[in-house]
Amino acid sequence: MNTPTPYTRREFLRTGLVMASAAATLPSFLNASALAMHRAAGGLSSIPGVPEEHILVVIQLGGGNDGLNTVVPYFAPEYYKARPGINIPEAQVLKLSGADGVGLHPQMAALREMYDDGLVGVVQGVGYPNPNRSHFKSMDIWHTADTTATGDGWLGRYFDSECCGFGKGESGTADAGASGGPPGIAIGRSAPLAMEGRTIKPVAFESADLFKWSAAEMGKELREGYQALNSRTEGEGQAARANSNASFLLRTALDAQVSSDMIRRAVATRPTTQFPGSDLGRQLSMISSMIGAGLKTRVYYASMGSFDTHAGQGGPQGRHGQLLSQFSQAVRAFYQELKAQGNDQRVMSLAFSEFGRRVGQNQSQGTDHGTAAPMFTFGPMVRRGVIGDHPSLKNLDDGDLKYGIDFRSVYAGVLESWLKADSKAILEGTYQALPVVASAATSPASRVKGR
Amino acid sequence: MRQPELPSVPDAAKVKAANRTDDRLEASLKAIRRQDFKYEQARHLLWRAGFGGTEAQIRYLADLGPEKAVDLLLNYKSADQPWPKEDAFDKDIMRPPTAEEREMVRRAQRSQDEEALARVRLERQRREQQDRRQIAEVQKWWLARMIETANPLEEKMTLFWHGLLATNYRTIENSYHMFLQNQMFRKHAVGSYADLLRALIRDPAMIAYLDNNDSRKNRPNENLARELMELFSLGVGNYTERDIKEGARALTGYTFEDDTFVFQRQNHDTGGKTILGQQGNWDGDDFVRIILAQPACPRYITRRLYHYFVADVPSEERGGDQSLEPAQRSVLRALAGTFSQANYEVKPVLRRLFLSEHFYEPRFMNDQIKSPAQLVVGACRSLNTPTRDLSILNDALDLMGQRLLHPPSVKGWEGGRAWMNTSTFYVRQNILAFLIAGKRPQGYDASAQTQPFDAMALLAPFGADSPEGRGDPQAVATALLRLALGWAPSQGVETLRTHLAARKNVVNSSTVSELLLLITAMPEYQLC
Numbered sequence: 002m003n004t005p006t007p008y009t010r011r012e013f014l015r016t017g018l019v020m021a022s023a024a025a026t027l028p029s030f031l032n033a034s035a036l037a038m039h040r041a042a043g044g045l046s047s048i049p050g051v052p053e054e055h056i057l058v059v060i061q062l063g064g065g066n067d068g069l070n071t072v073v074p075y076f077a078p079e080y081y082k083a084r085p086g087i088n089i090p091e092a093q094v095l096k097l098s099g100a101d102g103v104g105l106h107p108q109m110a111a112l113r114e115m116y117d118d119g120l121v122g123v124v125q126g127v128g129y130p131n132p133n134r135s136h137f138k139s140m141d142i143w144h145t146a147d148t149t150a151t152g153d154g155w156l157g158r159y160f161d162s163e164c165c166g167f168g169k170g171e172s173g174t175a176d177a178g179a180s181g182g183p184p185g186i187a188i189g190r191s192a193p194l195a196m197e198g199r200t201i202k203p204v205a206f207e208s209a210d211l212f213k214w215s216a217a218e219m220g221k222e223l224r225e226g227y228q229a230l231n232s233r234t235e236g237e238g239q240a241a242r243a244n245s246n247a248s249f250l251l252r253t254a255l256d257a258q259v260s261s262d263m264i265r266r267a268v269a270t271r272p273t274t275q276f277p278g279s280d281l282g283r284q285l286s287m288i289s290s291m292i293g294a295g296l297k298t299r300v301y302y303a304s305m306g307s308f309d310t311h312a313g314q315g316g317p318q319g320r321h322g323q324l325l326s327q328f329s330q331a332v333r334a335f336y337q338e339l340k341a342q343g344n345d346q347r348v349m350s351l352a353f354s355e356f357g358r359r360v361g362q363n364q365s366q367g368t369d370h371g372t373a374a375p376m377f378t379f380g381p382m383v384r385r386g387v388i389g390d391h392p393s394l395k396n397l398d399d400g401d402l403k404y405g406i407d408f409r410s411v412y413a414g415v416l417e418s419w420l421k422a423d424s425k426a427i428l429e430g431t432y433q434a435l436p437v438v439a440s441a442a443t444s445p446a447s448r449v450k451g452r
Numbered sequence: 453m454r455q456p457e458l459p460s461v462p463d464a465a466k467v468k469a470a471n472r473t474d475d476r477l478e479a480s481l482k483a484i485r486r487q488d489f490k491y492e493q494a495r496h497l498l499w500r501a502g503f504g505g506t507e508a509q510i511r512y513l514a515d516l517g518p519e520k521a522v523d524l525l526l527n528y529k530s531a532d533q534p535w536p537k538e539d540a541f542d543k544d545i546m547r548p549p550t551a552e553e554r555e556m557v558r559r560a561q562r563s564q565d566e567e568a569l570a571r572v573r574l575e576r577q578r579r580e581q582q583d584r585r586q587i588a589e590v591q592k593w594w595l596a597r598m599i600e601t602a603n604p605l606e607e608k609m610t611l612f613w614h615g616l617l618a619t620n621y622r623t624i625e626n627s628y629h630m631f632l633q634n635q636m637f638r639k640h641a642v643g644s645y646a647d648l649l650r651a652l653i654r655d656p657a658m659i660a661y662l663d664n665n666d667s668r669k670n671r672p673n674e675n676l677a678r679e680l681m682e683l684f685s686l687g688v689g690n691y692t693e694r695d696i697k698e699g700a701r702a703l704t705g706y707t708f709e710d711d712t713f714v715f716q717r718q719n720h721d722t723g724g725k726t727i728l729g730q731q732g733n734w735d736g737d738d739f740v741r742i743i744l745a746q747p748a749c750p751r752y753i754t755r756r757l758y759h760y761f762v763a764d765v766p767s768e769e770r771g772g773d774q775s776l777e778p779a780q781r782s783v784l785r786a787l788a789g790t791f792s793q794a795n796y797e798v799k800p801v802l803r804r805l806f807l808s809e810h811f812y813e814p815r816f817m818n819d820q821i822k823s824p825a826q827l828v829v830g831a832c833r834s835l836n837t838p839t840r841d842l843s844i845l846n847d848a849l850d851l852m853g854q855r856l857l858h859p860p861s862v863k864g865w866e867g868g869r870a871w872m873n874t875s876t877f878y879v880r881q882n883i884l885a886f887l888i889a890g891k892r893p894q895g896y897d898a899s900a901q902t903q904p905f906d907a908m909a910l911l912a913p914f915g916a917d918s919p920e921g922r923g924d925p926q927a928v929a930t931a932l933l934r935l936a937l938g939w940a941p942s943q944g945v946e947t948l949r950t951h952l953a954a955r956k957n958v959v960n961s962s963t964v965s966e967l968l969l970l971i972t973a974m975p976e977y978q979l980c
Contacts, residue, residue: 137622141622151861151862152861183874190851191850191851192875197860199866199870200870202873202875202876203875204873204874204875205875206875210893210894211878211893211894212875212878213878214878214881214882214885214973215881215882215885215886215891215892215893215894216882216885216889216891216969216973218891219889219891219966219969220966222951222954222955222966223951223966223969223970226947226948226950226951226970227970227973229943229947229950230943230944230947230970230973230974230975231973231974231975233943233975236941237941237942237943238818238939238941238976239815239817239818239819239979240941240975240976242815245815245819246764246819246820246821246868246869246979247818247819247975247976247979249869249872250821250872250975250976250978250979251975253872253873253874253877253975254877254975256874257874257877257878260874261874261878361566363566363570364566364567364570365570369570369573
């Protein structure tokens with residue numbers, strides 16, 4: 002019921018067909034003008050009814066974030082007993098209105114402020130059966146939404162099955178520039194598995210400067226020669242044959258140039274908000290610029306690491322607190338900027354880590370790999386407040402928390418009510434969609450977008 | 453050394469193509485005639501059966517003629533390579549805990565000795581880190597071998613088997629087992645596929661990857677049996693779920709200790725089984741024998757070889773070989789027949805293919821998308837660029853989607869157009885700029901000075917008195933394009949001449965390097 006209506010689908014196909022017939026002879030970017038007209042007519046939404054104005058930003062907290070010191074269960078004496086050296090005293094916990102007995106780490110004041118403004122959802126006790134304690138395996142499990150950690154990424158499958166003004170690409174380059182940006186952009190040196198689809202591949206770059214031909218810096222003549230060779234619309238030899246790999250590559254070259262120009266121009270626009278200097282701050286600043294520039298990218302991916310706090314993780318002060326502070330401040334700046342742009346309503350963010358940590362502290366004033374942990378959702382359209390119960394600290398599984406909510410239920414909720422996609426097909430299984438979006442937000446096409 | 457053929461006489465293949473009224477292929481496995489085997493064909497053979505070659509190598513093969521050229525590539529001697537042997541890598545990093553160590557852990561768990569348990573965990577993590585460093589060394593070892601080997605087909609086929617019989621290090625977390633598996637592929641590279649399949653069900657890496665070490669009499673694990681038929685030999689639709697169950701029983705007890713295969717009789721299911729219609733008390737070797745007797749088997753493997761060496765064959769989900777042209781299907785049938793008659797010896801199939809007119813069909817030449825390994829290794833081998841930094845090259849393979857020893861799934865790499873998207877496109881262009889100029893995405897590598905690229909060497913084979921040797925712009929542009937792309941697109945010639953003109957038509961190492969930067973940034977350079 003959340004898939005696009007038949008009407009929408011037809012509209013979409015019609016638009017797609019026009020492009021396809023032109024694309025047989027013309028490079029796809031030449032069609033961008035047709036799309037630009039479309040966009041001008043319909044505001045930001047180029048295809049009526051397709052909720053493309055909805056954007057998802059995934060924030061990965063790598064290393065296994067200590068959930069118990071992030072959303073602190075100060076109600077539980079067992080928590081204090083298990084962590085004599087690294088607990089957060091109740092007096093210092095940032096209490097959350099409407100949530101009994103749990104609150105945020107004291108370094109997360111920025112997030113508490115957002116919480117009070119109704120911009121935060123906390124999903125407690127998220128995990129999966131038979132938890133894996135290897136960083137790599139567990140991360141792959143989260144990325145594939147599959148407990149055997151195999152297959153394509155969950156967002157990649159979303160791109161493949163739903164995307165994105167392109168339909169099912171003829172090939173791997175459905176992320177072409179013609180639609181106004183690739184469907185998925187990851188900030189980082191390589192794309193996360195989560196975004197790897199079978200046909201649609203994400204674009205990944207650490208900084209937009211790297212998303213171009215490096216030798217272009219070696220001189221104007223080289224640059225000009227490069228452009229001539231990579232902007233050809235008619236090929237010779239094999240490229241003259243429509244279905245050849247050679248002609249496919251000429252189109253890829255064009256698309257890459259268009260995407261590169263578009264993204265680098267977008268990122269060159271400085272946000273009006275002052276972002277913190279942390280790496281996550283830098284990433285979210287870039288993403289806000291791309292959103293502000295009107296890229297039609299649906300999913301962005303940002304990440305920060307160093308959450309693997311085996312030793313000296315600290316309590317109210319210390320290493321873990323610093324990480325949480327960076328995280329909180331970057332996210333707050335992100336939403337401040339989005340609000341200034343008038344885009345905040347379109348953007349939902351989802352933060353996760355591959356696992357939480359064990360309940361008891363270890364001998365090195367740190368914590369070892371554990372299981373269930375909280376996830377965060379951000380944005381004005383999320384279901385605010387705390388969702389789900391905090392896992393019991395009495396009823397443990399060999400010293401680990403038992404999960405209450407399968408992470409795939411969270412994915413299902415995001416897919417169904419935010420991205421309007423068929424979660425069963427994408428997750429390859431039926432998971433009860435967790436209501437992560439405020440109920441008023443479920444019919445975005447009817448809202449008037451203010452820019 | 454003789455001059456390259458001048459393109460004044462239209463070559464036979466092109467005439468044939470031009471005379472054809474439609475675009476259909478000919479289904480000819482007929483041997484290519486000596487007079488049709490020229491520079492372009494020799495170059496094509498070097499790129500497809502290997503990783504490309506220099507001007508001198510191309511001319512040498514063209515002079516040999518097709519028979520001798522193909523035999524030179526096929527009949528290599530593996531032993532005379534000075535490569536590190538098994539002891540080059542540490543086999544003990546991931547050795548399982550000894551009985552005493554396991555007992556120690558049990559005691560610590562009972563007495564809740566957190567300190568001792570934490571020590572064990574820490575030691576485990578240390579070993580895992582050490583092993584991840586070693587897998588990077590194995591990757592670089594292989595990459596270097598591809599770049600330097602005198603037997604390109606040996607490495608090319610090793611990569612083929614790695615992609616077909618795929619195992620991912622990340623799942624098994626044992627670099628030494630990955631190394632052993634790689635050596636196994638190399639040993640059987642152009643040998644007997646039947647032998648390889650028998651070795652495969654004894655391979656520790658594969659056994660661990662597909663969980664056969666957990667497969668016992670009363671609870672067989674079906675993973676290996678399934679993939680053995682679905683992906684490694686027969687293809688979907690040529691067996692039933694029941695065959696998988698029965699095959700899994702035949703494979704029970706096939707496991708390994710340390711680095712060697714062991715058959716655990718007590719865990720093996722000795723009962724009667726019916727696999728693919730045959731009844732008996734089958735074990736793993738019987739299972740393999742039954743598979744090899746299926747007509748689907750030679751068809752499946754030759755299809756994969758064709759995809760690797762000749763032209764894209766869509767994956768099963770996209771129609772498989774049904775979407776190929778009739779001519780291609782008839783070639784596949786004939787090759788499967790050869791494979792069958794040769795008792796699964798790979799060499800006769802490759803020989804027939806590499807000598808066939810079909811292999812040199814104009815439509816296939818310069819229209820295969822290079823795999824990332826092909827791209828990087830090929831640039832080093834054919835342009836004689838410095839290798840600069842194996843770690844960076846290895847890393848680039850990862851960014852381009854082909855992390856060696858880490859295929860994305862048991863299906864291996866899809867290949868073809870799946871390699872390309874706008875991200876990988878830039879990585880591909882930029883790693884070539886790195887090889888040629890030491891140019892990194894930001895700034896230069898130290899190797900730009902210490903390992904200069906002698907671009908002029910590429911023109912040396914033409915001789916000082918030739919137009920290329922004298923620095924005639926048209927001749928230089930054409931020669932470089934022909935070496936790098938196999939032909940000289942007029943758009944390429946024009947751009948190169950414009951560039952050279954802006955450099956006052958001076959032909960020296962610096963300007964030729966720049967021309968190569970442009971050529972390798974052409975979309976066509978992604979093809980071979």
